[in-house]
Amino acid sequence: AQSVTQPDIHITVSEGASLELRCNYSYGATPYLFWYVQSPGQGLQLLLKYFSGDTLVQGIKGFEAEFKRSQSSFNLRKPSVHWSDAAEYFCAVGGRRALTFGSGTRLQVQP
Amino acid sequence: NAGVTQTPKFQVLKTGQSMTLQCAQDMNHNSMYWYRQDPGMGLRLIYYSASEGTTDKGEVPNGYNVSRLNKREFSLRLESAAPSQTSVYFCASSDGLGRQVYEQYFGPGTRLTVT
Numbered sequence: 250a251q252s253v254t255q256p257d258i259h260i261t262v263s264e265g266a267s268l269e270l271r272c273n274y275s276y277g278a279t280p281y282l283f284w285y286v287q288s289p290g291q292g293l294q295l296l297l298k299y300f301s302g303d304t305l306v307q308g309i310k311g312f313e314a315e316f317k318r319s320q321s322s323f324n325l326r327k328p329s330v331h332w333s334d335a336a337e338y339f340c341a342v343g344g345r346r347a348l349t350f351g352s353g354t355r356l357q358v359q360p
Numbered sequence: 361n362a363g364v365t366q367t368p369k370f371q372v373l374k375t376g377q378s379m380t381l382q383c384a385q386d387m388n389h390n391s392m393y394w395y396r397q398d399p400g401m402g403l404r405l406i407y408y409s410a411s412e413g414t415t416d417k418g419e420v421p422n423g424y425n426v427s428r429l430n431k432r433e434f435s436l437r438l439e440s441a442a443p444s445q446t447s448v449y450f451c452a453s454s455d456g457l458g459r460q461v462y463e464q465y466f467g468p469g470t471r472l473t474v475t
Contacts, residue, residue: 258400283463292364292450292466293403339402343461346410347393347418350402 251276251342255351262330263359270325270354272340281343282323284314287353288336296338299323310334332358362386364467366451372473373441381436381470383451391454392434393418393464394426396447403450409434441474448472 252275262268274280281300285293297308304316314325323340335358341348364385373379385392390411395403405418409428423445425437434453438445448471452464 253402281462285466292468293452295463295465298463345461346416347405347408347461348403348464350404352400352402 251280251344251349253340253342253349253351255338255340255354257354258352259355259357261357261359264332265329268325268327268330268334268356270338270340270356272323272325272351273321274323274340274342275321276342276344279318282314282316283341283343283348284308284312284323284325285339285341285350286310286336287339293339296325330356330358332360334358364451364453364465366449366467366470368470369468370471372475373438374475375442377441378437378439379441379472380438381449381451381472382433383435383467384433385451385453385465386432387453387455387465388431389453389455389465390431391461392428393452393454394424394434394436395450395452396420397450397469398447406436406449438472441472443474446472446474 254273283298284296287293299316337353337355339353340351367382393408394406404420407426409415412431427435448469450469451467454464
């Protein structure tokens with residue numbers, strides 16, 4: 250069965266600093282991978298997705314993620330964080346029935 | 361184009377009461393899902409419906425039932441609510457199942473408290 254691990258429960262960065270959120274997955278074949286963002290009290294919004302092809306994918310709000318098959322990773326990055334990026338971020342892998350989500354990483358942004 | 365809508369947004373129940381959470385999507389998606397979100401546990405699949413007329417159990421189905429009323433609507437029913445069902449419930453839809461599920465689109469959630 251597929252699984253997703255987000256090893257960082259909580260990360261704090263300063264506004265303007267770079268960001269990397271880690272995601273490791275387990276899946277038997279080439280995975281479909283996703284990053285979602287959830288602002289407080291809101292639903293989940295898709296940031297970006299990887300199905301195949303170029304391993305560096307661009308998403309909305311200036312985010313990007315890199316698929317590394319050898320490391321079973323799909324880390325999310327942003328070169329310069331804005332205060333509005335404070336939210337919870339979920340990595341997910343597509344299974345046969347539904348998406349399987351990691352437990353999430355809460356991002357705090359300091360002024 | 362409203363996407364995925366859920367009602368109600370908030371609900372407080374007493375133990376043993378029943379209620380139905382409603383979900384509708386206007387994207388003509390075949391597949392619909394119900395998840396629950398609890399702190400530190402991400403989203404866990406309760407039930408899903410691959411297509412109109414079919415429903416299947418997910419990871420945590422106990423205490424819940426679902427109805428795929430038509431292609432647009434997928435409801436979740438708690439027959440006898442328990443405090444362990446206090447959670448935020450999300451409905452989602454996607455454009456069908458293939459080898460793997462494509463991206464899902466989420467509703468705004470229902471925050472349920474059972475006292």
